[in-house]
Amino acid sequence: MPELPEVETIRRAIEPRIVGARITDISLPDPSIAGPAGAESLQAVLGATVRAVLRRGKHLILLLAGNSGVVLHLRMTGALFLCEPPAGTRARAALSFSNGERLVFTDLRRLGKLQFYQNLKPLLLRLGPEPLDNDFTAEALHERLRTHRIPIKAALLDQHIVAGVGNMYADEALFLAGINPMTPANDLDSEAVRSLWRAIRDVLQGAIDNRGASISTYALPDGRRGEAQFSFNVAHKKGALCPRCGTPIERVMVKTRGACFCPKCQPPVLDETK
DNA sequence: CTTGGGACCTGGCTGC
């Protein structure tokens, strides 16, 4: 599933190919991708020049004039191609550019979105901090977790708390930090939060270095697959043996999401009063 | 304010 590392990998691949180009055509074989504003709302971007390609959390943004832009969200199965999409996939949307480039949005489950924002600021502000930014400190994370007693796994998936972390990397970060996914977020002490903060950044940066994880439909815009999945310790690995201690990886439901973890390396906290 | 649950989606899998 596309999370921060996958979207960042896509951003880096697309940016040099379309910055400075004008959007010359929009094709929407699946108009629902435009959301409630409808396909007509996207006509506003025809002729606009792409000033920059940005990422915010899991959102990919084609910055246009002023604070306006095209926002793409891949959700579960979305993928972007600057080449012919893989056989068997269907284009849900495509943007053509004045330099001859063509960006194709495929999305098996049709949950993804491609929308025009006249003003991007509200979107940028409502998301939590970027976990790889320099000003995202362990103290900042601790402050944000302090008011939540939901399981830490659920807190990491809340984009208002931290932007860009999804199910795979939340599981991986909790494993590296040795934290049980069910632990109430506000039960973590400073030391545990610092471990988690370090783990989040290491996991995300490592996955970017490996160009994202191709678990299902994710691929780079040139069709190549990412390789971050080969470094996973627990994510999507129920029943496999923990690489640290050899205990079988278990999977539990945390709220409505599956969480994979090592029961020995990430034991439940039984008593906080020691 | 926080929290929980349902809806959106479709291909792959399970089980009768």
Next chain:
DNA sequence: TGCAGCCAGGTCCCAA
């Protein structure tokens, strides 16, 4: 073998 029904998970929306 056939097919109904569940499941995967990112986000939004609504209710408590």
